[in-house]
Each structure stands twice: as C-alpha cells, then as structure tokens.
Amino acid sequence: MKNLTRSELKAIASQCSQYEPVSSQFTSSLSNASTSCETCSHYVDRKCTLDLIDQIYDNMTE
C-alpha cells in the first residue's frame, strides 16, 4: 500500500463510486467536509476495506 497524501485521498474519493461519508463527527460539525477517503466509512486503519484505493489510484495515473 502506497503512502498517499491528503490531496491524493481526495482525488481518489472523488472518482470512487463506493464513497460513503461517515455520518458522525466529520459531517455533523463540518457541513462542508470534503470528499476524501478520510471521511469515507470504508476507510479503516488508513486502508480501504473494499480495497479500491490502489485500483483507482492506478487508473488516475495511467
């Protein structure tokens, strides 16, 4: 797994069809929380539980 920057995580989430914002702390206090893997409910332990990050990242860099 690559070490991705915040802007890369945002770019990935914006391309991701499975992006699902976490409903709790992020979105309630920050109404304009940005789309990013960091605010996705599938992002656990700095990894995508659906294993989509590498796939999307590779598509973006092609």
Ligand code: SF4
């Ligand atoms: S964590 Fe996974 S499912 Fe969520 S936006 Fe990122 S790549 Fe998509």
